[in-house]
Amino acid sequence: MRTDIAIIGAGPAGLLLSHLLAAEGIESIVVESRAREYVAARIRAGILEDSSVRLLRSVGLGGGIDARGFEHRGIYLQWPWERHHIDFVSLAGRSVWVYGQTQLQADLVAAGEAAGRQVIYEASGTALHDLDSDHPSVTFTDAAGLPQRIEAAAVAGCDGKFGPSRAAMPDEGRETWERDYPYSWLGILADVAPSTDELIYAWHPDGFALHSMRSATVSRLYLQVPSGTDIADWPDDRIWDALATRLGHGQDGWQLTPGPIAEKSVLPFRSFVQSPMRHGRLFLAGDSAHTVPPTGAKGLNLAIADVALLAPALARLVRDKDSALADAYSATALRRVWRSEYFSWWMTSMLHISGDPFDAQLQLAQLRWVTASTAGAAGLAENYAGLPIGF
Ligand code: RFL
Ligand code: PHB
Numbered sequence: 001m002r003t004d005i006a007i008i009g010a011g012p013a014g015l016l017l018s019h020l021l022a023a024e025g026i027e028s029i030v031v032e033s034r035a036r037e038y039v040a041a042r043i044r045a046g047i048l049e050d051s052s053v054r055l056l057r058s059v060g061l062g063g064g065i066d067a068r069g070f071e072h073r074g075i076y077l078q079w080p081w082e083r084h085h086i087d088f089v090s091l092a093g094r095s096v097w098v099y100g101q102t103q104l105q106a107d108l109v110a111a112g113e114a115a116g117r118q119v120i121y122e123a124s125g126t127a128l129h130d131l132d133s134d135h136p137s138v139t140f141t142d143a144a145g146l147p148q149r150i151e152a153a154a155v156a157g158c159d160g161k162f163g164p165s166r167a168a169m170p171d172e173g174r175e176t177w178e179r180d181y182p183y184s185w186l187g188i189l190a191d192v193a194p195s196t197d198e199l200i201y202a203w204h205p206d207g208f209a210l211h212s213m214r215s216a217t218v219s220r221l222y223l224q225v226p227s228g229t230d231i232a233d234w235p236d237d238r239i240w241d242a243l244a245t246r247l248g249h250g251q252d253g254w255q256l257t258p259g260p261i262a263e264k265s266v267l268p269f270r271s272f273v274q275s276p277m278r279h280g281r282l283f284l285a286g287d288s289a290h291t292v293p294p295t296g297a298k299g300l301n302l303a304i305a306d307v308a309l310l311a312p313a314l315a316r317l318v319r320d321k322d323s324a325l326a327d328a329y330s331a332t333a334l335r336r337v338w339r340s341e342y343f344s345w346w347m348t349s350m351l352h353i354s355g356d357p358f359d360a361q362l363q364l365a366q367l368r369w370v371t372a373s374t375a376g377a378a379g380l381a382e383n384y385a386g387l388p389i390g391f
Contacts, residue, residue: 003029004318006138006152008126008165010039010119013286013303014158015108018117020311023059026318029150030119031140043189045101045300046212046220049386050094052304064107069099072198077371079203081251084371091381100214101300128155128168131280153318160287169279181269183352185222186234192259194219202247208351209246224352229266236261269293271341276330285310290337292344302340306333308389336391343383
């Protein structure tokens with residue numbers, strides 16, 4: 001097969017890149033290791049930044065967000081007996097949207113199918129070749145067991161944290177940074193109306209808790225748990241009891257309504273960055289180049305911001321033989337990546353219990369300042385609602 005851009009990975013980064021390239025008149029083929037149904041069912045992110053929503057709307061992908069998304073003015077930050085609203089709109093002039101990654105993924109698949117764009121699911125043994133040349137290729141075995149090769153002008157590695165693209169960068173000149181955290185999140189999806197109008201981020205001596213949502217009838221909630229937690233140790237009643245305690249059930253009359261749990265899982269925390277995000281004709285975007293702990297709701301938004309930069313860069317490279325944007329891609333993208341790494345680490349450190357009582361007092365001092373000072377609240381608001389793409 002021949003195309004302009006071979007894209008590895010049909011997550012949000014890969015499918016949105018394919019969409020943005022098509023808008024520039026550039027062809028692509030997407031190769032995905034999983035089955036279409038598996039990719040469609042993955043439950044992940046839930047918050048879109050202002051700049052993500054603007055970008056999606058500008059390329060005809062805003063219909064689902066406008067019909068089924070929920071615009072939020074801000075979030076609640078709380079600790080025992082105190083709950084404070086941080087109003088992003090008045091502090092930073094921007095809102096965020098509750099719109100599940102699952103829904104966005106469905107919108108991207110539908111748009112790709114309607115336009116006849118090619119996505120090859122269930123590919124195995126994906127490998128990248130000749131990245132130092134201007135005719136790189138991607139090989140894989142298709143679902144029928146046949147060997148395949150895609151020749152392209154460039155390869156976009158949108159294959160997440162476990163894909164082959166990250167590792168295809170030569171060791172020489174590559175730098176990585178990482179931070180592991182001693183805790184994870186236990187996340188549930190519950191068929192019950194949210195007990196809050198906007199997200200609640202709760203500091204509690206037992207550990208952090210987050211009340212998020214997907215719709216008027218579906219809630220998404222998380223609990224800080226130690227790394228290595230076995231989900232079998234958390235029957236549904238224990239989860240709801242811990243959520244009620246940490247989220248402050250009964251405080252000032254607030255009630256957490258439990259309901260049937262449709263899905264539950266434990267997700268480990270990690271910060272990771274790889275630089276540069278480009279080698280020759282291979283360009284990394286999204287989780288393949290960087291991951292953040294989910295506390296700042298940045299992972300999906302970073303993937304969107306990366307491909308918003310990458311699509312015009314690849315279009316200029318392929319169509320106009322002009323490499324200026326492609327050459328600038330890694331440095332430009334990494335500025336925002338590190339800003340988001342910082343914010344995600346900061347939110348995580350402020351809200352998760354480390355077990356050290358001195359840390360706990362520092363966290364409470366910081367939470368009081370962030371909620372009482374306009375400068376403190378505005379810093380959180382500006383970062384959470386998201387900086388302009390290209391910042
Ligand atoms: P993805 O979504 O992981 O997609 C990568 C795709 O590549 C495929 N792949 C391969 N394809 C071909 N050949 C191979 N050898 C391959 N190996 C892998 C994979 O199957 C997959 O389909 O990466 P992408 O597109 O960069 O998107 C990143 C986001 O998915 C991720 O950052 C967010 O989900 C992170 N995240 C959140 N981000 C936010 O912005 N806001 C949030 O509220 C938020 N909450 C979350 C999250 C992530 C979570 N989990 C489970 C990781 C909540 C959770 C629970
Ligand atoms: C979610 O709804 O899944 C979600 C929301 C906010 C976060 C992380 C996850 O910070």
